Amino acid sequence: MPTPSLGDFHHVNGLSAFPDTLKNGVVAIGNFDGVHRGHRAVLNTALEIGRNMNRPVYAMTFEPHPRTVFNPASPVFRLTPEVQKAEVLKAEGLDGMLVLPFSKEFASVEASDFVADILISALSITHAVTGHDFHFGKARKGTPDYLKASGEAEGFGVTIVHPETDENAEIISSSRIRDALAAGDIALANGLLGYRWFVDAVVQHGDKRGRDLGYPTANLRFPEGCPLKHGIYAVKVSLNGKNYDGVASYGRRPTFDNGAALFEVFLFDFNGDLYGETLRVHLVSYLRGEEKFDSADALIDQMDRDSAEARAALASLRPLTELDTRLTPFG
Template sequence: MSATTSDAFTVITDLDAFPQHLKNGVVAIGNFDGVHCGHRAVLGAALEKGAELGAPVYVMTFEPHPRSVFNPDRPVFRLSPLEQKCDILRACGLNGSLVLPFTREFAGVEADDFVRDILISRLEIVHAVTGYDFHFGRARAGTPDFLRQSGAQNGFGVTIVEPENDEGRDVISSSRIRAALADGDMSLANGLLGYRWFIDATVRHGDKRGRDLGYPTANLALAEECPLKHGIYAVKIRLGDRLLGGVASYGRRPTFDNGAPLLEVHIFDFKEDLYDRELRVHLVSYLRGEEKFDSVDALIVQMDRDSEEARAALGSMQPLSELDVILLNDQR
C-alpha cells in the first residue's frame, strides 16, 4: 500500500507516492502513540497554522515504534496500532498521515539530510510543528532548536509546542497512560487520552463456557505485551453501526484453566453470532480485580453483581471530549 484515501483523509506509506494535494502543507511530526491530550496540543497548533495559511495539515509518524526497533526483545505496547491511530487522527480533522518505516538505517540519516531530502524536496512543507521533546536524525541531532534554525534558513515556519500537563501539573505522556492501564486506573488513562481507550480485535472461538454460565462472551486476544490489569471492566462495544453496552473480563480465568490472557466480552441483551467478526471495545471503567472462586455458583453470583455495576457505570458515563463522542459513534 502506498496511499489510501477515506473521508478526505489520506494515508501514505511511500514517500514516492506522496500526493500533490498535501504538498505546501503543514506537517505535525511525532510518533503520536495514543494521540493523547499532549499530542493533540501539537495537532491543534498544526490545524491552527493550517487555517491561517490556507494549507493542508497532516502528520508524519513512524512504524514500527522506535523503541521496538532498538529493543526488539522488549517491544513497547502500542496504545494505538497504526490503523487505530489513523482513525483517531482522521477524527481530529486532519487531512492525512504520512507513515515512514522506522529502521536503524533511517535513524542514522543525518538531520540535515532529513530536512533537505524529506521535508523540503519531497514534501515541500510550508510549516512544521513538533513537541518540545521530539528529536530526529543520527545521534538525535535534530533538536527543536535545530529544526527552528533549519526553517529560518530554508524558508519554512516552525512551531515547537511546550509540554501539556494534567490537572496535577504532571506531563501527559504515553508511558503514564500505559502505567495507568497496568494499574487498572481507567479514569486516569482515559482522562489523559481525552477519550475512552479502545481495542480492535476479531472474535475467536473459545470453550463456550460462558453460555453455560448464562453469560455468553465474545473472546478477543490482545497483544502479548498488553499491560492491562487483569480484572472486570464496564465497556462499550462498537459493532458496525451499533454502540452496545457490556461487561468484560480480562485475565487467565483462575476459577477454570488459568490459561493465556484473554478479553471476554459479554454484550448486554444480545444474542447474535459474533464469531470471526471484528469488535471495537472501549474500556469505560475498572470494576474489580480477577478472582478465583470456590464454586461456579459463587462465580455466577459475582457475575450478576458485575453486570449490575457495569450497567450503572455505563448509565452514568459522560463524554470526555468532542473526540470521545466522535470515536464512540464512529460507524466506519
C-alpha cells in the same frame, strides 16, 4: 503499498505515495502513540497555523516505534496501532497521516538530509510543528533548535510546542497512560487520552463455558504485550455499525483453567453469532480485580453483580471531550 482511504483523509505509507494535495502543507511530526492530550497540543497548533494559512495539515509518524527498533527484545506496546491512529487523527480534523518506515538505517540519516530530502524536496512543507523533545537524524543531532535554524535558512516556519500537563501539573505521556492501564486506573488513562481507550480484536472460538453459566461471551485475544490489568470492566462495543453496552473479564480464568490471558465480553441485550467478527471495545471503567471462586454458582452470583454495576456505570456515561463524542459510541 496502496494508500488506505478514510474519506477525504489521506493515510499515506512512504514518501513515494505522498499526494500532491498535501504538499506545501503544515506537518506535525512525532510518534503520536495514543494521540493523547499532549500530542493534540501539537496537532491543534498545526491545525490553527494551517487553517490560518489555508494549507493542508497532516501528521508525520513512524512505524515501527523507534524504541522497538533499537530494543526489539522489549517492544513498545502501541496504544494506537497505525490504523487506529489514523482514525483518531482524522477525528481530530487533520487532512492526513504520513507513515515513514523507521529502521536503524533511517535513524542514521544526517539531520541536514532529513530536512533537505524529506521536508523540503519530497514534502515541500510550509511549516513544521513538533514537541519540545523531538529529535531526528544521526546521533539525534536534529534538535528543536536545529529545526528552527533550518526553517529560518530554508524559508519554512517552525513551531515548538511545550509539554502539556494534566490537572495535577504532571506531564502527559504515553508511558503514563500505559502505566495507568497496568494499574487498572481506566479513569486516569482515559482522562489523559481525552477519549475512551479502545482495542480492535477478532472474536475467536473458546471453550463455550460462559454459555453454560448464562453469560455467553465473545472471546478476544488482545495484542501481545498488552499491559492492561486483569479484572472486570464496563465496556462499550461497536460491531458492524451498531453499539452495545457490556461487561468484560480480562485474565486467566483462575476458577477454571488459569490459562492464557483472554478478554471475554458479554454484550447486554444481544443474541447472535459473533465468531470471526471484529469488535471494537472501548474501556469505560474498572470494576474489580480478577478472583478465583469456590464454585460456578458463586461465580454466577458475582457476574450478576458485575453486570448490574457495569449497566449503572454505562448509564451515566458522558463525553470527556469533543473528540470523545466522535470516537466513543454513546448511543
